[in-house]
Amino acid sequence: MSIRETDIPALARGCAVLGTGGGGGVRAGSLAAARAVGEHGPVPLVRLAELSPDALVLPLSGIGAPTVSHEMIHSEDEPKRVAEEVERLFGRPPAAVMSSEIGGSNGVQPVAWAAWLGLPLLDADGMGRAFPEVQMVSMHVAGLPADLVIMSDVAGNVVTIRPVDGLWSERLARAVCVAAGSSALMADYVVTAERARGAVIEGTVTRALEIGRATEGAADPLAALAAELGAVRLITGKLTDVARRTTGGFVRGTATIEGTGDDRGRTLVLELQNENLVAVEDNQVRAMVPDLISVVDTETAAAVQTEDLRYGQRVTVLAWPCDPLWRTGKGLDTAGPRAFGYDLDYVPVEELAHG
Amino acid sequence: MSIRETDIPALARGCAVLGTGGGGGVRAGSLAAARAVGEHGPVPLVRLAELSPDALVLPLSGIGAPTVSHEMIHSEDEPKRVAEEVERLFGRPPAAVMSSEIGGSNGVQPVAWAAWLGLPLLDADGMGRAFPEVQMVSMHVAGLPADLVIMSDVAGNVVTIRPVDGLWSERLARAVCVAAGSSALMADYVVTAERARGAVIEGTVTRALEIGRATEGAADPLAALAAELGAVRLITGKLTDVARRTTGGFVRGTATIEGTGDDRGRTLVLELQNENLVAVEDNQVRAMVPDLISVVDTETAAAVQTEDLRYGQRVTVLAWPCDPLWRTGKGLDTAGPRAFGYDLDYVPVEELAHG
Incomplete structure (x- = not known):
């Protein structure tokens, strides 16, 4: 092909x-x-x-x-x-x-x-x-x-x-x-x-192509994307705070999403270091690197890059499991939460999100 | 050899x-x-x-x-x-x-x-x-x-x-x-x-060896060194101020020498950027890069490195002409005063020191 x-x-x-x-x-x-x-x-x-x-x-x-x-x-x-x-x-x-x-x-x-x-x-x-x-x-x-x-x-x-x-x-x-x-x-x-x-x-x-095609023509793009990814929905809401700085070739910061609709009253904070690394709600970690955490437009399900995060955006945060390689001992040593300076023991997103 | x-x-x-x-x-x-x-x-x-x-x-x-x-x-x-x-x-x-x-x-x-x-x-x-x-x-x-x-x-x-x-x-x-x-x-x-x-x-x-040997056993090491170098003596005195900082792999700063003996009442300031680059007295430049400016111990004529400059040291500042290559247009573009950020037109040390 x-x-x-x-x-x-x-x-x-x-x-x-x-x-x-x-x-x-x-x-x-x-x-x-x-x-x-x-x-x-x-x-x-x-x-x-x-x-x-x-x-x-x-x-x-x-x-x-x-x-x-x-x-x-x-x-x-x-x-x-x-x-x-x-x-x-x-x-x-x-x-x-x-x-x-x-x-x-x-x-x-x-x-x-x-x-x-x-x-x-x-x-x-x-x-x-x-x-x-x-x-x-x-x-x-x-x-x-x-x-x-x-x-x-x-x-x-x-x-x-x-x-x-x-x-x-x-x-x-x-x-x-x-x-x-x-x-x-x-x-x-x-x-x-x-x-x-x-x-x-x-x-x-091939996988990226499949993910990109999952939302094409879908009646509910968000549901189609979550199904394709096998992702849990961490929150649907709007961006209320974005703090970023570029230093030493990196973008670091946080993004805060306040729930709307069914999620009203909830607040999720994302820790960023170029990528979304940790999702925290009420001092509880709900997903963490190396599992994947993506911010998507709630309506279109298009991913929102760190650089494009804007106050007031209506977004949904999805999280899903990484490749099994990253969950091995050496995988976690290389790219687990501690490799990014977070004093957290890794827990798979499947356990955290439904916990 | x-x-x-x-x-x-x-x-x-x-x-x-x-x-x-x-x-x-x-x-x-x-x-x-x-x-x-x-x-x-x-x-x-x-x-x-x-x-x-x-x-x-x-x-x-x-x-x-x-x-x-x-x-x-x-x-x-x-x-x-x-x-x-x-x-x-x-x-x-x-x-x-x-x-x-x-x-x-x-x-x-x-x-x-x-x-x-x-x-x-x-x-x-x-x-x-x-x-x-x-x-x-x-x-x-x-x-x-x-x-x-x-x-x-x-x-x-x-x-x-x-x-x-x-x-x-x-x-x-x-x-x-x-x-x-x-x-x-x-x-x-x-x-x-x-x-x-x-x-x-x-x-x-060979030249460095000759310079090093010039002071060996000399009754007046400073005079022997100045003669070997063909150098002018800018000042003899003591170090009264040394300001240095190390940043981005460089040492930058200034050293101030107040004259003693025949030079009492005079003050020379050296601008440093790893090397001694410009010597200034009463707002007049007395020597500048690419000509050579060295701080030596007044008694032994041993060179004092930037890193070893200490308050109260008895020193003499010598200056002498660089290799003719550095006085060409491209030589000055490469390592003249403007290459170091000084808004100065190059004047050879022979003209400045005796001017």
Whole structure:
């Protein structure tokens, strides 16, 4: 199967939902993807099993703060410079592009990057959602070494990092990103298809497409989306307070939703760090990272990104289980609540929400 | 000729004088150099003409804030990781180490780096003094592209930057340096001996040795040093005020010297940015970058580094002409007073000091 221009809106909607508020710039990313596919033709979507064992998979993502990346569209040059560096270092070009992060614009833009490079897109990613830090990927949880990061920025600089571990990878990549104007294209965990097996989350591009299509023409888009996701509805209400600040390449803050209708009298507070990380009601946690928490428009069920949260918006907060990989010990060490500085023991959303 | 363990103290003294207050950690650097030469034997000092045209010259420097690098001694691993990366990228190992910056610890430590790598040291550097920013090198003034920077830090990370220009090189390298704990070993302008000709300042290791030896056994060390340098004495007095702060990998501040003896009643203020950049008396500039301004102990003529400036010290400030390269249009654009944010037209120290 291939991704055609007409698939982009559904893909973008699905990626926005999986972005859990982060990833940023989905609209800009989907415009770039649609234009690239329009110019270069449909992008083949391939499964890992279809690649030869030694084929190089090129995981790509844009890193930066959403409120910045929103306005910084990557050009054709950036993936080309990254691919050239891969060929220089590995002695052969990459065989397929992979989204490092299916949530947000990083799920949509790889369609453009693959189109520009003339490569297929792998039906997989490294998160099954969005996360704010570069070591928060399935490849890290699977034990692949974070021994090479290649970055390219809009000015044309290329930076190659050989970090001693994933935390240094994050620290150095983030410093380069901030110095480059808080936006850069990044490749990490460049691996053969053989090594990618079991270390990437397969089927997530298809999944994002399904999520995006679930609300198309639905009489009750919110119910259709919740059913497709297997999500619990945490609250329906309106945004009464949004506090955000951008610092060190991150957006941090809180969003407060006061219930309306059946939820009148209830208040839910979301803790944000690029993504929605923790949902709290009456000092009780109702959902927490790595489970997914998305704010959607109550009427259309379209995801609302962190950058677009506005006072008075009528929204519903949905929460649903993450990929089982994130619930393992190493998964929680990597991207559980404590990895974000919350002194919370992880409890699955299924237990919290119905508790 | 070779650099022996017994040459290190004179080399260190000369490099400290050429450091114009910056470069930092000369004592620590000279201990490392003496130990390395003691273990690995004398380091051959070679002239550019002795290298084959395609031999790779590896310019190395430590970057960081002096007050930090003072306490961070580079290990054998860092130059080895940089040399390995050079071999990976160029297909052959470097043939000689060069100091990027003869002033301060970066003039002494290359003896250790060369000893550890089993390579000769080139009798040349990229500044003829010390400068705080990585694009402030003769290779940049000569028009060589700053197209590759390799950095290694104490944690073991290796970062390779392919910047679009020297300013991006500085910006990205500095960001990596700060992220790595404000200290890293850096190689830039890795070039063949053929391309290095006319783009490096030759003879500066020998020059530092001569400066260091000028005061040895001299009845009047200060007079001997000033004569060797061809320097003017700006003031002799005591330090009455030192204001420094370390920010973003730099030390910035001012030092005030009140005259004593024949200079009683006069006051000289030095503007610092790692190095001593501008000397002002009664609102008149008496010397300015790129000319060299060094604070030395009035009795011993030993250079006083920015990090060691202390209230009440008895010091003399010397100033002398920079390499002619820095007085060209591109030289002044790169490292003249305006490159440091001073709204001053450059006037050579010979004209100012006697004016």
